[in-house]
Amino acid sequence: MRIRIFLVLIPFCLIFFNCCLGKIGEEETGFDKKRKVMVREQIQERGVEDRRVLEAMEKVPRHEFVPEEYRRFAYEDSPLPIGEGQTISQPYIVALMTECLGLEGEEKVLEVGTGSGYQAAILSELVEEVYTIEILELLAKRAEELLQKLGYRNVKVKCGDGYLGWEEYAPFDGIIVTCAPDHIPEPLIEQLAEGGRMVIPVGEIPFNQFLKLIRKKEGKLTVQNVVPVRFVPMTGEEVEKRKR
Secondary structure, rough: OOHHHHHHHHHHHHHHHHHHHHHHHHHHHHHHHHHHHHHHHHHHHHOOOOOHHHHHHHHHOOHHHHHHHHHHOOOOOOOOOEEEEEEEEEEHHHHHHHHHOOOOOOOOEEEEEEOOOHHHHHHHHOOEEEEEEEOOHHHHHHHHHHHHHHOOOOOEEEEHHHHHOHHHHHEEEEEEEEOOOEOOOOHHHHHHHEOOOOEEEEEOOOOOEEEEEEEEOOOOOEEEEEEOOOOOOOOHHHHHHHHO
C-alpha cells in the first residue's frame, strides 16, 4: 500500500519540482531582459561606447549585489542601499568610471571602496588582476564571499584603509575610487603606474564633487574633470588626520 502511494506521488513531485525550476528560470530571464534594457537605455544611450565595458555590464548580475528587499530595483537608474550606510553606485556611473580607465585586458587594477563587490566584478571581466580594498569589515567579508561564489577568481579583497592603497601589489595600471576624499591621496598617486589612469570623485558632498580622470605620464599628472557626482565620503584614520 505504501509503495503504491509513493508511486502515485512521484509524478506530482516531479511536476512541482519542474514548476519551481520554471519560476526560477523565468525570474532569471526577467533579470537578463532588464539588464539588457539597462545597458541600452541607461548606459549606451548616454554615450558610453567601449564595447567591452558594455558587454561586462550586460553580463554581471547586478541583482546579486544588492540586498534581497531591493532586488526588484536592481536594474533601475539609481544607487541602492547595501547596508552600513553605503550604496551600490548607479549603473551609468559604474560604466562611465570603468570606461575612463581605458582598459585593454592585461592590466592590474586597484579599487578603493569595495562596497557590494559589483564594481570589482565588472573589472574582473575586463582585466587580469583586480585588487579591492574596503574599510568596513562586514562589507569586505560579504563582498569577498559573494565574488567567490559567483566565480570571480581574479579578485583579491582586503579590509583596510583605502587612502593608503595596497603597496604590496603596486604599481597599478588603473585605480578606481568609489568614495570621495576632499583631495587626491598621495599614496594612490605614487602607486599609479607610468602611463596609468586613476578615476576618482573629489570634493565635499553634497554639491561640489567632481569625477576626475588622472593620467600619469613621465611622472607628471594631468587632471580632467569628467562629470559632477555624489559619492559617500572617504573615511579612515588618514582622512581624519588631515582634518585635525
